[in-house]
Amino acid sequence: SIPSESRQLWQKFGVKEFGGKEEFQQEFIRHVETTLARSIYNCDDLAAYQAASQAIRDRLIVAWNKTQQKHTTKDRKRVYYLSLEFLMGRAMDNAMLNAGIKDITKSGVADLGFKIEDLLEQEPDAALGNGGLGRLAACFIDSIASTNYPGWGYGLRYQYGIFKQRIVDGYQVESPDYWLTFSNPWEIPRYEIQIDIMFYGYTRKYTNDDGKVVHVWEGGEQVQAVAYDVPVPGYGTETTNNLRLWASKPTREFDFEKFNAGDYESSVRESQKAETISAVLYPNDNFYSGKELRLKQQYFWVAASLNDIVRRFKKTHRPWKEFPDQVAIQLNDTHPTLAVVELQRILIDMEGVEWDAAWNIVTNTFGYTNHTVLPEALEKWPVPLFTNLLPRHMEIIYEINLFFLQKVEKMFPKERDLLARVSIIEESTPQQVRMAYLAIIGSHKVNGVAELHSELIKTTIFKDFVTIYGPDKFMNVTNGITPRRWLHQANPKLSDLIASKVGSYDFLKDLNLLKKIEPLAHDPKFQDEWVTIKKFNKARLAAHIKQSNGFEVNVNALFDVQVKRIHEYKRQQMNIFGVIHRYLSIKAMTKEEKKEATPRVCIFGGKSAPGYYMAKTIIKLINAVSEVVNADADVGDLLKVVFIADYNVSKAEIIVPASDISQHISTAGTEASGTSNMKFVLNGGLILGTVDGANIEITREVGENNIFLFGHLAESVEDLRHKHRFSDVPLDPNLEKVFNAIESGTFGDPNIYVSLISSVTGSDYYLVSDDFQSYLDAQKLVDQDFKNKDTWVSRSITAVANMGFFSSDRAIDEYAESIWNVEPISME
Numbered sequence: 001s002i003p004s005e006s007r008q009l010w011q012k013f014g015v016k017e018f019g020g021k022e023e024f025q026q027e028f029i030r031h032v033e034t035t036l037a038r039s040i041y042n043c044d045d046l047a048a049y050q051a052a053s054q055a056i057r058d059r060l061i062v063a064w065n066k067t068q069q070k071h072t073t074k075d076r077k078r079v080y081y082l083s084l085e086f087l088m089g090r091a092m093d094n095a096m097l098n099a100g101i102k103d104i105t106k107s108g109v110a111d112l113g114f115k116i117e118d119l120l121e122q123e124p125d126a127a128l129g130n131g132g133l134g135r136l137a138a139c140f141i142d143s144i145a146s147t148n149y150p151g152w153g154y155g156l157r158y159q160y161g162i163f164k165q166r167i168v169d170g171y172q173v174e175s176p177d178y179w180l181t182f183s184n185p186w187e188i189p190r191y192e193i194q195i196d197i198m199f200y201g202y203t204r205k206y207t208n209d210d211g212k213v214v215h216v217w218e219g220g221e222q223v224q225a226v227a228y229d230v231p232v233p234g235y236g237t238e239t240t241n242n243l244r245l246w247a248s249k250p251t252r253e254f255d256f257e258k259f260n261a262g263d264y265e266s267s268v269r270e271s272q273k274a275e276t277i278s279a280v281l282y283p284n285d286n287f288y289s290g291k292e293l294r295l296k297q298q299y300f301w302v303a304a305s306l307n308d309i310v311r312r313f314k315k316t317h318r319p320w321k322e323f324p325d326q327v328a329i330q331l332n333d334t335h336p337t338l339a340v341v342e343l344q345r346i347l348i349d350m351e352g353v354e355w356d357a358a359w360n361i362v363t364n365t366f367g368y369t370n371h372t373v374l375p376e377a378l379e380k381w382p383v384p385l386f387t388n389l390l391p392r393h394m395e396i397i398y399e400i401n402l403f404f405l406q407k408v409e410k411m412f413p414k415e416r417d418l419l420a421r422v423s424i425i426e427e428s429t430p431q432q433v434r435m436a437y438l439a440i441i442g443s444h445k446v447n448g449v450a451e452l453h454s455e456l457i458k459t460t461i462f463k464d465f466v467t468i469y470g471p472d473k474f475m476n477v478t479n480g481i482t483p484r485r486w487l488h489q490a491n492p493k494l495s496d497l498i499a500s501k502v503g504s505y506d507f508l509k510d511l512n513l514l515k516k517i518e519p520l521a522h523d524p525k526f527q528d529e530w531v532t533i534k535k536f537n538k539a540r541l542a543a544h545i546k547q548s549n550g551f552e553v554n555v556n557a558l559f560d561v562q563v564k565r566i567h568e569y570k571r572q573q574m575n576i577f578g579v580i581h582r583y584l585s586i587k588a589m590t591k592e593e594k595k596e597a598t599p600r601v602c603i604f605g606g607k608s609a610p611g612y613y614m615a616k617t618i619i620k621l622i623n624a625v626s627e628v629v630n631a632d633a634d635v636g637d638l639l640k641v642v643f644i645a646d647y648n649v650s651k652a653e654i655i656v657p658a659s660d661i662s663q664h665i666s667t668a669g670t671e672a673s674g675t676s677n678m679k680f681v682l683n684g685g686l687i688l689g690t691v692d693g694a695n696i697e698i699t700r701e702v703g704e705n706n707i708f709l710f711g712h713l714a715e716s717v718e719d720l721r722h723k724h725r726f727s728d729v730p731l732d733p734n735l736e737k738v739f740n741a742i743e744s745g746t747f748g749d750p751n752i753y754v755s756l757i758s759s760v761t762g763s764d765y766y767l768v769s770d771d772f773q774s775y776l777d778a779q780k781l782v783d784q785d786f787k788n789k790d791t792w793v794s795r796s797i798t799a800v801a802n803m804g805f806f807s808s809d810r811a812i813d814e815y816a817e818s819i820w821n822v823e824p825i826s827m828e
């Protein structure tokens with residue numbers, strides 16, 4: 001380290017955070033001229049964005065360094081959030097707002113000849129996630145920093161994020177999202193942190209001089225994990241945490257022997273193979289596909305992260321038994337479950353800790369969050385594939401399973417069926433490793449993400465484990481969203497209006513303060529301001545639609561939005577069938593009736609997994625309906641249908657504040673929580689939804705009058721499905737009319753939609769027909785209520801006033817208190 005006589009000099013010249021506008025401008029120009037090697041003569045918007053980002057990034061790094069030093073000195077317990085997805089979106093606006101420097105940067109770049117909005121548009125989204133699960137991770141790390149918890153995220157630095165979606169002839173077409181074309185100013189490559197990761201090979205054991213059996217894992221392929229750090233600034237605090245993303249690199253650049261022998265292609269093959277590990281995000285949401293490369297990604301990421309965590313712990317020279325006092329690790333779904341096995345392996349094989357002591361450490365360290373009950377999403381790995389890739393881990397899993405089953409047998413003697421049901425190994429052909437069971441057994445707490453979901457996991461997929469461990473191991477932490485991005489950044493005008501009434505922006509740190517606007521729900525002036533902001537946001541979205549889809553929409557119409565991953569359980573098909581029903585009704589209306597009708601703009605957006613045929617058919621139908629309806633002069637402004645291509649976080653920031661109604665209409669019991677429902681309500685839109693996921697708690701908070709609920713309840717779903725399976729359930733008559741229209745070719749070639757229609761007329765697994773009438777009734781109510789502007793706006797204000805519970809800060813406090821046992825560290 002630096003000799004003490006030199007330290008003063010370091011302190012004297014240490015980089016300081018820029019304070020005012022001029023210092024920012026100096027930094028900006030310095031980056032244009034040195035970092036980018038550009039000048040006043042060739043600085044375009046992209047270069048200006050890069051220079052501004054570099055200046056802001058430098059400021060974050062100063063805070064980041066201070067935070068890390070503080071956390072190291074304090075030497076308290078830290079939390080590590082392991083997530084294979086972090087759907088971060090853009091960083092620049094968020095960094096400026098959280099650091100409280102947006103005003104100086106905005107006016108700083110304006111003086112230098114740029115508009116901040118143009119610079120913000122230059123940034124590609126960091127789209128390292130599929131949907132809700134990845135965005136939740138992004139909200140959580142924002143909240144961990146904003147509430148001053150010492151916490152790191154660990155993920156993968158995919159070169160390609162979620163694919164780009166284009167619509168060609170109504171169909172989704174995918175292209176790669178190479179988001180790193182112009183180097184990423186928001187990451188710090190840590191080339192000095194390189195960790196060797198091993199795959200394949202074989203295991204052997206021997207007895208050492210002390211008579212101890214030692215296990216060794218040898219041979220196989222080796223790659224290197226290189227760390228890239230992304231600073232995560234908290235809002236209104238100096239705390240700047242770290243998101244460490246791993247990239248895979250070959251251990252050797254390439255095979256020189258082959259190169260020298262002229263075999264150029266195969267000489268680089270090894271290096272390319274290593275890089276593929278972290279190259280691409282798997283584009284499935286709520287769906288497991290058992291590809292070996294995916295398991296490789298999981299192990300690569302988990303092994304690198306644990307190596308890092310363990311190295312940090314070892315620096316403290318504490319005994320191993322204190323590991324869980326210093327480290328909490330949260331498993332975001334089952335994707336990082338291998339971490340349980342890896343930590344046990346490190347402890348017993350490398351650190352010489354006894355099995356039981358090691359297992360105690362492991363189980364006290366991990367917590368596991370389940371995000372879905374959908375059977376197709378539950379991860380199971382074939383034992384042969386697993387054994388080949390990770391032979392030592394497979395042995396350890398067998399041991400974990402053996403000890404666990406012995407314990408169960410003791411508790412419930414002679415219950416052979418129970419043993420088979422809870423075994424980590426499913427006795428199928430081939431056998432499978434059930435990752436969720438491993439995660440439960442390896443963790444001290446298991447949580448669901450909304451009340452209904454947390455009850456459902458206890459009574460369905462994990463029922464036997466509740467019998468074994470008792471109910472206390474299972475708990476609920478309802479999801480939340482960060483109000484910084486989803487109110488302050490996405491809807492600055494509403495944030496400013498609220499601040500003017502609440503007296504400060506403190507509600508961004510304590511969202512319960514929103515309650516203060518409730519008394520203004522019927523105040524005409526406040527209502528006017530509220531409505532003006534909604535109109536502004538609708539106009540902003542209308543401009544986006546004009547630019548991307550090429551047609552105008554009426555900002556006075558009701559904006560009805562459903563944007564999320566396209567999935568049968570989310571029931572976009574029910575929405576578009578409803579739109580067709582509306583279209584047919586309009587066509588049958590008299591002139592007088594038309595005058596009374598509420599004009600609507602039905603907005604859809606979302607990606608389908610590339611191999612998901614039914615979801616892709618739904619996208620095609622939406623676009624086909626859009627084409628017919630929007631061109632129909634009989635309909636005019638009464639109905640417009642829009643599919644916004646390539647839905648992502650940045651587009652959500654424009655779409656969410658513009659909704660009057662948003663749809664969250666999953667079959668009851670299928671959507672674990674949903675988080676966009678929270679975002680829409682926080683921005684003054686009302687929900688049309690089923691009694692599912694977090695809709696239930698939103699209803700409790702905002703009041704039944706401020707949400708439109710419909711449909712069967714979760715407890716009826718099994719019976720209804722059973723009826724469909726074993727008797728002829730008549731199709732809903734309105735739905736039949738809709739199907740007749742599709743089948744008669746109103747929306748183009750009907751053959752395209754045969755399987756979509758028969759999924760409903762057949763087993764109707766998602767109960768579209770059962771819920772259709774109730775859905776139409778709820779829509780009718782929405783139409784009527786929207787006409788009464790005063791009541792509508794007062795409901796909107798009341799709903800926002802009661803959204804305090806859904807801040808991700810609250811969720812993080814709950815995790816910290818009941819699962820992680822970590823305390824905030826003040827930066828004062």
Ligand code: CBF
Nearest residue numbers: 132133371372449671672673674
């Ligand atoms: O908990 C976060 C979200 O996770 C999912 O997106 C998931 O991938 N399992 C769920 O589908 C959402 O309901 C949930 O809000």
